[in-house]
Amino acid sequence: MAKITLNGQTFESGSDPRKPFLEVLREEFGLRGTKYGCGEGECGACTVVVDGETVCACLTLTGSLAGKEVTTVEGLANDPVGVALFNSFARHGAVQCGFCTPGFVMSAWQLLAKQENPDTDAIRDAVGGNLCRCTGYVRIVDAIRECGLGAANSPVVARIGEGGASDYVAQAYWRPASLEELFHDLGSFSDNSRMIAGGTDLMVQNEHRLNELELIDISGLSELRGISQSDGSITIGALTSWAEIGRSKLIERWAPLLGLASHEVGGIQIQNRGTIGGNIANASPAADGLPGLYVYDAMVELASSSGQRSLPIADFMVGPGRTSLAAGEVITAVRIPKVEMPGTPLVFFEKVGPRKAQTITKASLAFHGWMEEGRIVAPRIALGAVAPTVLRAREAERMLAKDITVAGVAMAAAQLSGIISPIDDIRSTAEYRSKLITGLLRRGFASHAGIH
Ligand SMILES: Cc1cc2nc3c(=O)[nH]c(=O)nc-3n(C[C@H](O)[C@H](O)[C@H](O)COP(=O)(O)OP(=O)(O)OC[C@H]3O[C@@H](n4cnc5c(N)ncnc54)[C@H](O)[C@@H]3O)c2cc1C
Numbered sequence: 001m002a003k004i005t006l007n008g009q010t011f012e013s014g015s016d017p018r019k020p021f022l023e024v025l026r027e028e029f030g031l032r033g034t035k036y037g038c039g040e041g042e043c044g045a046c047t048v049v050v051d052g053e054t055v056c057a058c059l060t061l062t063g064s065l066a067g068k069e070v071t072t073v074e075g076l077a078n079d080p081v082g083v084a085l086f087n088s089f090a091r092h093g094a095v096q097c098g099f100c101t102p103g104f105v106m107s108a109w110q111l112l113a114k115q116e117n118p119d120t121d122a123i124r125d126a127v128g129g130n131l132c133r134c135t136g137y138v139r140i141v142d143a144i145r146e147c148g149l150g151a152a153n154s155p156v157v158a159r160i161g162e163g164g165a166s167d168y169v170a171q172a173y174w175r176p177a178s179l180e181e182l183f184h185d186l187g188s189f190s191d192n193s194r195m196i197a198g199g200t201d202l203m204v205q206n207e208h209r210l211n212e213l214e215l216i217d218i219s220g221l222s223e224l225r226g227i228s229q230s231d232g233s234i235t236i237g238a239l240t241s242w243a244e245i246g247r248s249k250l251i252e253r254w255a256p257l258l259g260l261a262s263h264e265v266g267g268i269q270i271q272n273r274g275t276i277g278g279n280i281a282n283a284s285p286a287a288d289g290l291p292g293l294y295v296y297d298a299m300v301e302l303a304s305s306s307g308q309r310s311l312p313i314a315d316f317m318v319g320p321g322r323t324s325l326a327a328g329e330v331i332t333a334v335r336i337p338k339v340e341m342p343g344t345p346l347v348f349f350e351k352v353g354p355r356k357a358q359t360i361t362k363a364s365l366a367f368h369g370w371m372e373e374g375r376i377v378a379p380r381i382a383l384g385a386v387a388p389t390v391l392r393a394r395e396a397e398r399m400l401a402k403d404i405t406v407a408g409v410a411m412a413a414a415q416l417s418g419i420i421s422p423i424d425d426i427r428s429t430a431e432y433r434s435k436l437i438t439g440l441l442r443r444g445f446a447s448h449a450g451i452h
């Protein structure tokens with residue numbers, strides 16, 4: 001039974017811990033201000049705040065909230081910043097049907113908790129994971145910018161829970177508190193059990209049959225979270241969220257492609273919840289985290305009750321949705337060697353999708369090298385969504401190391417179409433992907449190095 005603090009009061013939820021929290025909020029607690037829009041993390045109508053971060057309640061497992069502080073739109077009724085936002089939305093005509101409004105207010109409330117007087121760009125970023133189908137965004141952004149109150153006025157903004165105890169419900173759901181506990185009892189679960197971290201892939205893939213799964217919720221394993229460095233490498237815990245990666249100075253210094261990718265993974269609510277370990281284990285060739293990891297020759301760190309091993313990312317990936325993860329094994333971290341070359345870093349992550357925000361990749365290209373005296377040192381390129389796994393483009397790397405004139409870049413770009421094996425699917429055609437990938441390299445050099 002999950003003990004959850006909801007709008008300041010602690011409750012024991014009697015619901016199945018595998019239920020999405022949105023259902024529990026609306027059915028068990030009768031809090032219907034949080035809306036069900038898409039059920040897939042796309043619309044933000046279900047946005048709530050958990051331990052100071054916005055998440056989609058439709059993709060948040062109830063059991064994972066044990067020991068956490070949850071604030072819903074009802075919890076803002078007596079909060080001065082919440083009330084200022086409600087009034088400002090009304091004053092600016094930023095509400096028509098009102099279905100999306102609770103989600104927008106929650107995202108705005110969290111932004112104001114972290115930033116005094118945010119500008120229009122910051123507001124647009126903060127509500128990038130919220131959709132409105134009738135009002136239009138200009139009025140909503142104006143309402144947030146001109147609400148007139150900031151975090152200092154809110155007494156409830158910094159609510160953080162005490163942390164989750166380990167939770168166990170028969171063979172249906174288990175939330176171990178440490179790796180030691182995980183490995184001790186893992187054997188008692190069947191081969192059909194599934195691990196779940198942030199749940200942003202798994203819950204979408206199993207939307208209608210979560211209650212048929214045996215879930216091992218690893219989100220409470222705090223030893224798998226965080227970013228650290230040693231002399232030769234940086235280590236990113238598997239449970240580190242995309243939002244944490246996006247804020248990290250170590251990532252910015254040593255693995256900036258992951259920082260760029262972090263802002264591409266869904267909206268803020270998804271970035272707060274989705275983890276790098278989940279992105280790797282899900283093994284989608286379109287995953288935004290993977291091209292950067294290929295460029296950096298990352299090592300995937302694995303552990304099981306019988307020991308530890310590490311594999312280069314390219315060996316870990318087997319095919320779409322398939323990895324070398326063995327039964328009973330968990331990804332604990334990724335390790336990235338620190339590489340530094342003479343010159344100025346040239347780094348870009350070019351991605352094309354059906355729309356600008358919240359979009360799954362049609363094709364992507366990650367590049368990291370160093371510009372020095374008119375040449376490029378140690379160029380490294382990885383390509384996403386154009387083959388069964390992400391690819392390193394080693395021949396194109398060699399070509400660029402010799403020649404980064406306009407003609408040289410064009411030749412390296414043309415070479416890319418010879419190594420890919422794109423497919424037709426619902427997101428794009430093989431032919432279009434092939435054209436895209438050559439354009440992405442040229443576009444990267446044009447916009448980031450002025451070579452065009
Ligand atoms: C609206 C929306 C938009 C999205 N947009 C993007 C996008 O633009 N780009 C992108 O790359 N992704 C996107 N995603 C996918 C997803 O958010 C990411 O792949 C995320 O990193 C998954 O992490 P998670 O912790 O939520 O994974 P989960 O869903 O918890 O797990 C995914 C898989 O990995 C396994 N797993 C998780 N952690 C471990 C571990 N430590 N060891 C072993 N196995 C593990 C699980 O068993 C499961 O099979 C989007 C998702 C949604 C819902």
Ligand code: FES
Nearest residue numbers: 037038039044058
């Ligand atoms: S209901 Fe649309 S994001 Fe949750």
Ligand code: FES
Nearest residue numbers: 096097100132133
């Ligand atoms: S006001 Fe109707 S969806 Fe936004």
